[in-house]
Amino acid sequence: MLNIILFGPPGSGKGTQSANIIEKYGLKHLSTGDLLREEISNETALGLDAKRYMDNGQLVPDAVVIGMIDSKLQQHPDAKGFIFDGFPRTTEQAVALDELLQGKGSRIAALISLEVPEEELKRRLLDRGQVSGRSDDNEEVINKRIIEYKNKTAAVADYYAAKGVHHPLKGNGSISETFQLIGNVMDAL
Ligand code: B4P
Numbered sequence: 001m002l003n004i005i006l007f008g009p010p011g012s013g014k015g016t017q018s019a020n021i022i023e024k025y026g027l028k029h030l031s032t033g034d035l036l037r038e039e040i041s042n043e044t045a046l047g048l049d050a051k052r053y054m055d056n057g058q059l060v061p062d063a064v065v066i067g068m069i070d071s072k073l074q075q076h077p078d079a080k081g082f083i084f085d086g087f088p089r090t091t092e093q094a095v096a097l098d099e100l101l102q103g104k105g106s107r108i109a110a111l112i113s114l115e116v117p118e119e120e121l122k123r124r125l126l127d128r129g130q131v132s133g134r135s136d137d138n139e140e141v142i143n144k145r146i147i148e149y150k151n152k153t154a155a156v157a158d159y160y161a162a163k164g165v166h167h168p169l170k171g172n173g174s175i176s177e178t179f180q181l182i183g184n185v186m187d188a189l
Helices: 014-025 032-041 045-055 062-075 091-102 118-132 139-153 155-161 175-188
Strands: 002-007 028-031 081-085 110-115 166-170
Touching (some): 002 014, 002 155, 032 045, 155 166, 166 175
Parallel strands (some): 110 166
């Protein structure tokens, strides 16, 4: 199995690049953001609870997202690998993911980190907000998301750097330039 984490701050292009990666490499895409938005649109109890956090620029509690990923991994026992998009977002989630993969005799091969300057992130998220209907469409929520990323999520890159699988990339080129850089890492694995 080839398991990749696509990592980076809000608006760095994780969802955008995941679409390119699954098309070229045939990995199963697991996006916690997409899974949570699906729960919200189905108005499940989990979704209604998650919405309170997401609308406020906060991370959803670890137990909720770890449970979602656990059940998705079980639903796809024959996948040739996974691209984890937006997960893990805390060190606790990273430890849980490692344990889940160990149970399948597998591990994370690479954490690909998209590095984008803060002003560019804000510009992209404000642009996305005009068409997406998502709640992170204003500076107040965007700033909260960036603070949450620095406080809770950035450490996940250090966790995987200590395992020797952290691949930081410049993520502020065009979509195709960034995909080229990701492809260089993927092809070497
Ligand atoms: P996510 O849905 O994961 O998404 P994101 O961080 O907002 O954006 P992403 O990096 O995917 O950017 P995109 O490709 O769209 O998270 C949403 C929320 O869900 C979180 O705030 C949190 O509350 C919750 N959540 C999710 N996972 C969680 C977890 N594990 N634990 C707890 N809570 C969790 O790109 C942004 C825009 O930029 C797009 O419009 C795109 O077209 C544009 N763009 C992309 N690349 C570009 C490029 N190279 N040049 C120009 N524009 C580009």
